Amino acid sequence: xxxxxxxxxxxxxxxxxxxxxxxxxxxxxxxxxxxxxxxxxxxxxxxxxxxxxxxxxxxxxxxxxxxxxxxxxxxxxxxxxxxxxxxxxxxxxxxxxxxxxxxxxxxxxxxxxxxxxxxxxxxxxxxxxxxxxxxxxxxxxxxxxxxxxxxxxxxxxxxxxxxxxxxxxxxxxxxxxxxxxxxxxxxxxxxxxxxxxxxxxxxxxxxxxxxxxxxxxxxxxxxxxxxxxxxxxxxxxxxxxxxxxxxxxxxxxxxxxxxxxxxxxxxxxxxxxxxxxxxxxxxxxxxxxxxxxxxxxxxxxxxxxxxxxxxxxxxxxxxxxxxxxxxxxxxxxxxxxxxxxxxxxxxxxxxxxxxxxxxxxxxxxxxxxxxxxxxxxxxxxxxxxxxxxxxxxxxxxxxxxxxxxxxxxxxxxxxxxxxxxxxxxxxxxxxxxxxxxxxxxxxxxxxxxxxxxxxxxxxxxxxxxxxxxxxxxxxxxxxxxxxxxxxxxxxxxxxxxxxxxxxxxxxxxxxxxxxxxxxx
Numbered sequence: 001x002x003x004x005x006x007x008x009x010x011x012x013x014x015x016x017x018x019x020x021x022x023x024x025x026x027x028x029x030x031x032x033x034x035x036x037x038x039x040x041x042x043x044x045x046x047x048x049x050x051x052x053x054x055x056x057x058x059x060x061x062x063x064x065x066x067x068x069x070x071x072x073x074x075x076x077x078x079x080x081x082x083x084x085x086x087x088x089x090x091x092x093x094x095x096x097x098x099x100x101x102x103x104x105x106x107x108x109x110x111x112x113x114x115x116x117x118x119x120x121x122x123x124x125x126x127x128x129x130x131x132x133x134x135x136x137x138x139x140x141x142x143x144x145x146x147x148x149x150x151x152x153x154x155x156x157x158x159x160x161x162x163x164x165x166x167x168x169x170x171x172x173x174x175x176x177x178x179x180x181x182x183x184x185x186x187x188x189x190x191x192x193x194x195x196x197x198x199x200x201x202x203x204x205x206x207x208x209x210x211x212x213x214x215x216x217x218x219x220x221x222x223x224x225x226x227x228x229x230x231x232x233x234x235x236x237x238x239x240x241x242x243x244x245x246x247x248x249x250x251x252x253x254x255x256x257x258x259x260x261x262x263x264x265x266x267x268x269x270x271x272x273x274x275x276x277x278x279x280x281x282x283x284x285x286x287x288x289x290x291x292x293x294x295x296x297x298x299x300x301x302x303x304x305x306x307x308x309x310x311x312x313x314x315x316x317x318x319x320x321x322x323x324x325x326x327x328x329x330x331x332x333x334x335x336x337x338x339x340x341x342x343x344x345x346x347x348x349x350x351x352x353x354x355x356x357x358x359x360x361x362x363x364x365x366x367x368x369x370x371x372x373x374x375x376x377x378x379x380x381x382x383x384x385x386x387x388x389x390x391x392x393x394x395x396x397x398x399x400x401x402x403x404x405x406x407x408x409x410x411x412x413x414x415x416x417x418x419x420x421x422x423x424x425x426x427x428x429x430x431x432x433x434x435x436x437x438x439x440x441x442x443x444x445x446x447x448x449x450x451x452x453x454x455x456x457x458x459x460x461x462x463x464x465x466x467x468x469x470x471x472x473x474x475x476x477x478x479x480x481x482x483x484x485x486x487x488x489x490x491x492x493x494x495x496x497x498x499x500x501x502x503x504x505x506x507x508x509x510x511x512x513x514x515x516x517x518x519x520x
């Protein structure tokens with residue numbers, strides 16, 4: 001899903017425990033003598049201080065995964081003496097930059113995180129830990145400026161880098177039965193760092209919510225069921241996550257062996273030493289396990305000790321509150337990008353596109369999604385099928401499976417500002433994938449929010465931060481957001497600038513009964 005990252009880059013440039021506080025955290029905190037300085041388990045940091053927030057960047061949460069550390073679980077970071085500068089984010093993790101508009105460096109020494117806090121307070125605040133998107137192929141934690149989220153929401157926000165593509169998810173048999181989930185292990189190491197260190201920043205380690213969008217949302221799905229993540233968080237937010245797009249270990253191993261051969265390590269007996277000896281730039285070539293339509297996807301591998309089950313099938317075991325949602329027009333962005341890149345989506349190509357996306361179910365999808373239902377526009381028909389099949393109804397399945405409290409939404413600002421590259425799109429992309437992010441985080445590269453959209457942004461920040469604090473988005477002054485009731489009509493909050501409201505026709509609009517039938 002590299003188109004996701006392109007959009008974010010252009011926009012930027014262009015389980016567990018309860019929610020009670022521990023006895024120690026109930027005690028008033030001593031305000032720091034210098035709010036720019038924080039002491040962690042590994043040494044002291046100096047960040048930056050503004051009127052409405054503090055920012056600590058480039059903090060190592062694990063040792064650099066270099067040399068023999070490649071394709072191993074992350075080790076604790078080394079301690080340092082003196083004062084570490086924490087005013088600038090660390091480098092992006094190694095990734096394919098051939099079509100990248102970002103010019104910032106990449107490195108294997110990338111396992112860092114950033115902490116955003118409100119001004120110091122005597123009371124510990126709840127914490128949101130954010131995993132970035134990018135198809136597990138690219139992206140970076142520092143795209144997400146959380147100034148408004150911490151200032152208005154009065155929470156801490158932690159954004160995390162993790163290993164990507166082949167360095168994060170290679171499942172070569174040479175590395176043992178739990179290979180393929182190094183990026184997931186990185187995220188778990190970051191959560192352990194938060195548990196052990198966030199109190200020094202004014203955070204409450206007993207009130208940590210994990211969150212992410214796209215691949216970041218898939219990561220949240222994984223943590224909800226991964227044994228190594230149990231107890232590290234108290235709530236979860238899943239945004240626009242195709243959580244059914246995991247590969248099992250045998251299939252991932254076959255692809256990983258082909259990948260190793262392609263980069264010059266074809267001998268299975270020598271593959272481990274050969275791969276660890278390669279320069280990092282050789283390993284920047286994308287490792288692709290799956291596709292969402294035409295969009296490539298890497299990512300965690302199921303059937304392994306670290307992720308034994310497909311997360312969607314294991315969701316019934318989840319015991320923490322979950323906020324989950326999608327955008328109303330998820331795949332229009334990708335369909336527009338494909339057309340803008342000169343790749344046709346027409347009647348002749350439509351069957352092949354559906355076959356690539358849905359395999360044996362392609363004929364049934366073609367019968368259900370016919371161009372005459374969409375004004376004869378094949379691209380819009382394809383976008384609707386992908387939106388419903390890979391995003392909307394996946395979220396619907398998860399919401400219906402969960403037995404813990406779950407709050408579901410659909411982002412429905414169909415005039416959401418998009419990056420300027422979409423000014424020449426063949427059709428309006430509407431409430432597309434990733435466009436809700438700028439209602440939560442500060443990103444540029446698109447027209448500013450108008451007054452009504454700014455009010456929606458404030459409302460979303462209020463909902464999200466209230467959920468982080470309490471496990472429910474509901475608070476005085478906000479429209480009531482009911483939890484999903486499996487017996488009722490599946491209420492969802494429709495987030496829109498004209499006034500957010502509860503809707504009950506989500507499943508019908510996205511034809512979720514049809515998709516449920518396909519999945520059996």
